[in-house]
Every structure is written in C-alpha cells, then in structure tokens.
Amino acid sequence: MSTLTAEEQEILDGLFVKAARPGYNPELDTNEDERRVAAKYIVICLQNLARLGVKSQLVITDRRTDGE
Structure with a gap:
C-alpha cells in the first residue's frame, strides 16, 4: 500500500491551507511538487476506496484552450 x-x-x-484561502487558483498557486503530491494522494484515496469495494472513475480534462 502506498503512503505519503x-x-x-x-x-x-x-x-x-492554501485551498481554503479566498481567490485560490490551483493552476496559478501551486508548483510542480505540490501537484505531484496531490496526484499521489488522489491515487492513494482511490486505491483505498477500491479495497472497500467502492467503484470509482476519475476523468481528467485539460481546461486550457491554448491547444497545449
């Protein structure tokens, strides 16, 4: 089992703490390391839910419109 x-x-x-602040924008207010840790945390949560028999699906979209 993966852990932080x-x-x-x-x-x-x-x-x-950052996310609770007014005006927080995850695209602007996080760095690559913070995004990596957040992604790892999401995976750990989904794995734990799967162990409990909860079926889940995660859809990731790119909201940017600049074609990247």
Whole structure:
C-alpha cells in the first residue's frame, strides 16, 4: 500500500491551507511538487476506496484552450 512520506504529508497539509484561502487558483498557486503530491494522494484515496469495494472513475480534462 502506498503512503505519503512525512515531507509529502507536510506539502499536502499546506495545500489544504492554501485551498481554503479566498481567490485560490490551483493552476496559478501551486508548483510542480505540490501537484505531484496531490496526484499521489488522489491515487492513494482511490486505491483505498477500491479495497472497500467502492467503484470509482476519475476523468481528467485539460481546461486550457491554448491547444497545449
């Protein structure tokens, strides 16, 4: 089972604090390391749900319109 390291948990805790601030924009207010930890956390959550028998589906879209 995958888990977060102490350093990753600290980064995730900081993200939860940031996200509670008015005007928070994840595209502008996060760095690559924070996004990596958030993605790892999502995967861990989905794995735990699967172990409990919960079926889930994650759809990821790119909201950017610049063609990248």
